Amino acid sequence: MLTSVWQQLTLSTLTLEQWREASVLHRLLAPLRQWRQGSWLLRWGDWIGLAIVVVLFALAPYVSTTLIGVLLLAAAALWALLTLTDEAGPGLSPVHVAVAVYWGIMVLATALSPVRGAAVTGLIKLSLNILLFLLIARVARQPRARGLLILAYILTTLPVAVYGLRQYFFGATALATWVDAESAVADVTRVYSFLGNPNLLAGYLIPGIMMSTVAVFAWPRWVPKGLALLAALINTMCLILTLSRGGWIGFLIAGFVLMILVVQYWSIWFSPFWKRWALPVLLGGAAAVVVLGVISVDSLRARVLSIFVGRADSSNNFRMNVWAGVIDMIRARPVLGIGPGNDAFNSVYPLFQRPRYTALSAYSVFLEVLVEGGIFGMLAFLWLLLLLFHQSWVQLQRLRESQDAQGYWLIGAIASIAGILGQGIADTVMYRPQISTLWWMAIAIVASYYPAQQILGKRSFKLQQD
Known part of the structure; x- marks a missing residue:
């Protein structure tokens, strides 16, 4: 009984391969597929998709959100063109279904929002991110394409982290009051690199550290391994120097998840x-290193202890007051919320602040x-997380049997999500485009492994496996 319920909840018995073949819409689009067969450009469609995504991640830390939006729009348009003209075949996964349900609830929340106009703006942003997820999930099914995408992101993190380290050693002007003025670390530099905010920088670097770490094991040659190790160390140092308490918590959670999965993979x-x-030895050793570092470095100790002083810290006090107003907002509209996006939030929050x-x-x-999204939005979000962790575990066990190097990217993705x-x-900060794109990239990487045995050779991406 419980097994059956679990299988239904995780969509383990759902068959998705024949859905498009039986779709009336798919049959109506037959002329487009014939046109695609005669198009020289669309033969390279997945290459073009990879190029757009790589450019997006390469530019994201340096450019305005407007340009990021333009690149997201280009990615969305290409995904729509490729999908509408594609042959029937494997493409959907349980993760896709959960994402669609979450998006559908946000559409309903927008339609019923008390600030519908503002919520529509947020829905458009969410939709562009989800369309990016769909394109990456499609392109990343080919192992080499997946590796090239991750390589591009790792290389992009290096100048970001190096510039952050430069700010620490040579000083940087604080763009806002990021530390309690009465704190022992009030005069310590919090690095922010090109992103303009220490918390945002920390969130950007967490997936970079996870992917760089697993790249040490995934890449076969020593020079790439050395580059990955260097990136992991530089990114970790920069993240620590952000003095972002939330970033540290995310880093520790991601790191422990990564260690658990790697040990299980090697076991x-x-x-x-x-x-x-x-596992106990590794986790205990890692915990000892963390505790020793906190005890030994004054600035780290002061920031960590400030987490536990409650309202005595101005940042804690600010968050607690904001949370009180937010809880009142939830109580006012508990079922479907106010709709997605910061514009909707900014329109309603002043009434409760x-x-x-x-x-x-x-x-x-x-x-x-x-x-x-209210209670329904939260349930959909939690269901998405459940499917992500379930699918990643199932696919990881399949890859573990052959010790496939592709399993390390899956470990890095799930650790990034946890972080x-x-x-x-x-x-x-997850809602900022520099990080929301990484969030959906990690989800897409997990989805790209399903069902791996049926994917190879089906797509226009004519690349060989590593």
Whole structure:
């Protein structure tokens, strides 16, 4: 009974391969498929899609959100063109279904929003991110394409992190009051690199650290391994110097998830002794290093301890007052919320805010989901997370049997998701385009592994496996 319920909940028994073949819409689009066969440009459609995504991630830390939006629009248009003219075949996964349900609830929340115009703007932004997810999930099914995409992101993080380190050593002007003026670290430089905000920089670097770390194991040659190790170290140093408490929490959660999955992936080769003790030894050693670092470095210790002083810290006090207003917003519209986006939030929050505590977001991803989509939105979001972790685990066990190097990218993706969520406990930088695109990239990488045995050779991406 419980097994059957679990299979239904995780869509384990759902068959998606024949859906498009039986679709009336798919048959009506037959002329477009014939046109595509005669198009020289569309033969390279997946190459073009990869190029657009690579350009998007390469430019995201440096350019305005307007240009990021233009690139997202280009990615969305290409995905629509490729999908509408594609032959029937594997393409959907349970993750796609959960994303569609989440988007559908946000559409309904927008339609019923008390600030419909503002919510439409947020829905458009969400839709562009989801269309990016769809394009990446399509392109990343080919192992080499997946590797090239991740390589592009890792290389992009290097100048971002190096510039952040330069700010630490040579100084940087704080663009806002990021530290309690009465704190012991009030005069310490918080680096922000090209992104203009330490918390945003920390969120940007978390997936970079995870992907760089797994690249050390995934890449076969020593020079790329050295580059990946260098990127992981530089990104980690820069993240620490952001002094972002939420970023640190996300980094620790992501790191522990990565270690657990890597040890489980390797355990097929372990002796009975190490199968039992490898994980406790590794986690215990990592925890000891973290504790020793916090005890030894004054600025780290002061920032960590400030998490536990409650309202005595001005940042904590600010968040608590914002959360109080946000909870009142949720109580006012608990079922479907106010609709997606910061414009909708900014239109409604002033009616509930505490005096002098203006805010641009809920300062918690989970509260933000409840505000935007209500209980139904939160249930859809949690279901998406459930399917993500379930699908990643199932596919990881399949890859584990052959110790396929592609399994490391899956580990990096799920650790990145966990890390972004960890930071999102008390922050909402996930909704900034520099990080929202990484969030949907990680989800797309997980979705791209399903069903892997039926994908190769079906697409226009004529690349060989590594």
